[in-house]
Amino acid sequence: MYVEGIPDGKDGVRFPTLEEIASILGCAPSLVRRRAARERWSYQRELYKRQLEEERRKRKIAKFLEDISEVDSRLISLVKFVSAEIIKFAGEKARRGEPLTLKEAEKIAAVSEKLQRVINIMKGEPTDIVKSVVDDVSSLIDDPEFSAVVTQAVREYVNRKALTKRRKSGDQ
Numbered sequence: 618m619y620v621e622g623i624p625d626g627k628d629g630v631r632f633p634t635l636e637e638i639a640s641i642l643g644c645a646p647s648l649v650r651r652r653a654a655r656e657r658w659s660y661q662r663e664l665y666k667r668q669l670e671e672e673r674r675k676r677k678i679a680k681f682l683e684d685i686s687e688v689d690s691r692l693i694s695l696v697k698f699v700s701a702e703i704i705k706f707a708g709e710k711a712r713r714g715e716p717l718t719l720k721e722a723e724k725i726a727a728v729s730e731k732l733q734r735v736i737n738i739m740k741g742e743p744t745d746i747v748k749s750v751v752d753d754v755s756s757l758i759d760d761p762e763f764s765a766v767v768t769q770a771v772r773e774y775v776n777r778k779a780l781t782k783r784r785k786s787g788d789q
Contacts, residue, residue: 619653620661630669632662696732703728 619638622630635653639646653659703725707717717725 619658620665
């Protein structure tokens with residue numbers, strides 16, 4: 618009871634004092650203190666608390682890695698979706714017999730490079746370049762026509778994901 622504590626009813630543990638234990642057991646506090654000293658309850662309690670903290674830390678890390686994995690998965694899906702929309706945009710222009718303008722080709726190349734950088738970041742490149750990638754991609758969207766295509770593609774992607782999520786939550 619002293620070493621492992623008492624469940625507090627809130628997913629935690631409350632560690633009683635030696636006096637509280639004596640009161641619970643209905644014996645003299647001096648008897649509990651002697652036994653605690655002889656059996657090294659304080660030392661055992663500290664070891665137990667460290668073990669609890671380590672388990673809590675491991676759960677927290679596992680949750681963090683799970684969250685990161687979900688973000689990576691969503692980001693990969695978004696990169697694939699935007700890439701497909703860019704290819705679709707170029708394909709539609711080709712079907713109409715309209716070649717890409719030099720500016721459009723440069724923008725597509727630049728966005729493709731930025732998307733590749735995002736993938737590289739996800740693979741473990743230093744994260745200090747994330748801000749520069751975001752800034753670079755933002756600066757590419759100064760062309761109204763290209764901006765409209767990319768913005769629409771992202772909106773469609775987000776709307777599809779939201780609809781899928783609503784459907785899944787409605788099924789449960």
